[in-house]
Amino acid sequence: MKRIVVQGGTDGMGRATALVCLGRGDAVTVVGRDEAKGKSFLAEAAEIGAEGRASFIRADLSLISENERVIEVVRDAYPVVDALVLCARHYLSRRRETAEGREATFALFYLSRYLLSHGLRERLEKAERPVILNVAGPGSPVGKIHWEDLEFTRAYDGLAAQMQSGKANDLLGAAFADRHGAERTRYVLINPGSVSTSFSGEYDAETQRHIDMMKRVAKPVAAGIAPIVEALYAPPAAPLSALVEGRPMDVRDRSFDVHDARRLDERTRELLGR
Ligand SMILES: NC(=O)c1ccc[n+]([C@@H]2O[C@H](COP(=O)([O-])OP(=O)(O)OC[C@H]3O[C@@H](n4cnc5c(N)ncnc54)[C@H](OP(=O)(O)O)[C@@H]3O)[C@@H](O)[C@H]2O)c1
Incomplete structure (x- = not known):
């Protein structure tokens, strides 16, 4: 039985992946903000006879302190973690700072993934x-x-902030593999393509129209998660991989530049005071 942690596992592809894993007999902890969605996930787990293997941690992962708490809860619950699935994001058309003073998109879409990747590494190993x-x-x-x-203190743009975090996650994977590539944990970056999910976010009117259109035309969640499930149960051999709609991408691409990766890693550690 694998022990799997799904960040952003209360909705969209995270939730669907979590349910597939429960259906295969594994133990899954999902993390999200919304109590009702967490309860609904647990109810669905019970319906498939997986209540003993499913758990929910309610947390606002845009807060560093909440990531630290989640890491402790997971460490206490699982001596070993087989897979960490990172799916939480929340689009913000207007800039917002968290109670800890961090720009919220950067904090949730990048810093949380940094903290969980490194914070659970010892359990993954x-x-x-x-x-x-x-x-x-x-x-x-x-x-x-x-x-x-x-953190876009000057000219904030929701799309630019979201896309920056995508690039930062590429560099997070590259830095992780640079530092820990000789160890066991494989880092896989996945671009699922356009998938019709909840598209968690707070949108201005124009962006909302675009999102509504995307929801109509994008592929269904079951198709979107296929490469996630495949890589979870058969991780690639290389320390770092990137998949775009299931197809491998060359990680010598400059998105994964090791100097940029080390630079961002250093900036991140400074920012976190580590
Ligand atoms: N959908 C697409 O077309 C698409 C395309 C390319 C890449 N992706 C990537 O795929 C991943 C999954 O996307 P999705 O579309 O399946 O997601 P989604 O349906 O928008 O769900 C987002 C998840 O993030 C959680 N979340 C949001 N804010 C949070 C916070 N502050 N703290 C904790 N959890 C929070 C939500 O949970 P709560 O509501 O419970 O807080 C939910 O479980 C994302 O990283 C996204 O960037 C998606």
Whole structure:
């Protein structure tokens, strides 16, 4: 039985992946903000006879302190973690700071993934074929790291903030593999393509129209999660991989530049005071 943690597992692809894993007999902990969604996940788990293997941690993962708490709860619950699936994101058309003073998109879509990837690494290393699946946006032609203003204190733009975090996750994977590539845990970046999910976010009217259209035309969640489930149960051999709609992408692409990866890793550690 695998022990799987799904960040953003209360909705969309995270939730669907969690249910597939429960159906295969594994133990799954989902993390999300919404109590009602957490309860509904647990009810669905009970319907398939998996109530003893399913759990929900309610947490606002845009807060560093909440990530630290989640890491402790998971460490206490699981001596070994086989897979960490990273799916939480929340689009913000208007800039917002968390109670800890961090720009919220950067905090949730990048910092949380940084903290959980590193914070659960020691538990992952105890598994036979451990894997981190960071579901984000490798291969996207859009987005860049705003080195001079990572948290958009000057000119915030919701799309630019979201796309920057996608690029930051590419570099997170590259830095993780750079530092820990000789160890067991495999890091897989996954771009599922357009998938009709809840598209968690707070949108201005124009972006909302675009999201409504996306929900109509995007592929169903079951198709979107196929590469996630495949990589979870058969992790690639390489320390770092990137999949775009199931197809491998060359990780020598400059999105995974090791110097940029080390630079962002250093900036992140400074910012976290580590
Ligand atoms: N859908 C697409 O077309 C698409 C395309 C490319 C990449 N992706 C990537 O795929 C991943 C999954 O996307 P999705 O569309 O399946 O997600 P989704 O339906 O929008 O669900 C987002 C998840 O994030 C959680 N979440 C949001 N804010 C949170 C917070 N502050 N703290 C904790 N959890 C929070 C939500 O839980 P609560 O509501 O319970 O807080 C929910 O479980 C994302 O990383 C996304 O960037 C998606």
